[in-house]
Amino acid sequence: MEIGRTARKRRAILRAATEVFLQNGYLGASMDQVAARAAVSKQTVYKQFEDKERLFAEIILGTNDQLVGGFVQAADQLDGATDARQALREVARGFIEILTQPDVIRLRRLVMAEADRFPDLSGAWFERGFHRSLVVLGEAMQGLADRGVLRDLPDPTLAAYQFAGLIMYKPMNQVMFAGTLAKPPVDELERIADEAVKVFLAAYDGDHT
Amino acid sequence: MEIGRTARKRRAILRAATEVFLQNGYLGASMDQVAARAAVSKQTVYKQFEDKERLFAEIILGTNDQLVGGFVQAADQLDGATDARQALREVARGFIEILTQPDVIRLRRLVMAEADRFPDLSGAWFERGFHRSLVVLGEAMQGLADRGVLRDLPDPTLAAYQFAGLIMYKPMNQVMFAGTLAKPPVDELERIADEAVKVFLAAYDGDHT
Structure with a gap:
């Protein structure tokens, strides 16, 4: 009790x-x-x-762990997939959905704003959260490559960053810079995701090898 | 006097x-x-x-105009280029150089931190600066497409965002989140740029049409 x-x-x-x-x-x-x-x-x-700094760290790292959980779930959709295009589209949509939530955007801003004041904390956010999510995505992509669905990936983590960059660079900068409410309409986000998958598969589709 | x-x-x-x-x-x-x-x-x-808000706006928009100038200069390298790979590598390196300057990083953080307090100002930063730079890059890419150096671009601005995302997503998030001093070493940045150009050309190289 x-x-x-x-x-x-x-x-x-x-x-x-x-x-x-x-x-x-x-x-x-x-x-x-x-x-x-x-x-x-x-x-x-x-x-x-204990103190304000500890409280801040708990919030940042707690949210970070939740976000990683969402990404891992999104990347899981590649497990056993045979249609690379369809599976990558699903992952792309998952990414967009997680990252453009207003509270996530606001918290990202806060972490960035304090990055040079708390480099250990913001470094942990990057390493334990952001980077780790992309390592996990890279591993899932490597799984596709092992089964011939993607061509061989010389650097799976970099491929994951490229995929995320193709998808997120426009909408993420738009909401981060222009304001949380500047989120592009859903049909534009879907078009960006579909075009990102096209470019990615032009480079990495297993069918082309 | x-x-x-x-x-x-x-x-x-x-x-x-x-x-x-x-x-x-x-x-x-x-x-x-x-x-x-x-x-x-x-x-x-x-x-x-006049007041603090006006002073803030002058600084943000003044720096923004300088940044756009740098990007336009970088994109100019595509004018008349015949070797897409080499020209795009130069542009990629220019982008990385401009965007990972410590003062630019710190100012980006400040604009983002205040994005919801000053949506007009941060919206202007995005529209007059960030987005405009990518429209200019897309036009320069369209120039390459017109000369057959790239294949036809259905949406030149989106292609420019894809290119920038392939290059900047990893290093930019690293410095923004992990701290200004987390800038990756030059050889890693060059490898990221080269791999970005490879993926972009797999989708858009004129030779493959």
């Missing part, structure tokens, strides 16, 4: 802190605001999370 | 303000700090730039 209450408080603090950081940035956020928003005492916040 | 002095003060204020914004973010920056750093009176800062 006591444990359940502690866990609930912890979740409430994390939710509240996410909103406070997103609204005010790292420097502008205070533990007072977090406590007020979570309806707990400031003492409780400190007891659970 | 008076005009020269005003112009010098203006430049000093812009330089000082850039540093103050980069160090403290938009909310954390004050006109007092800018005046002190530029060694002028606060009155002079207000006389020249």
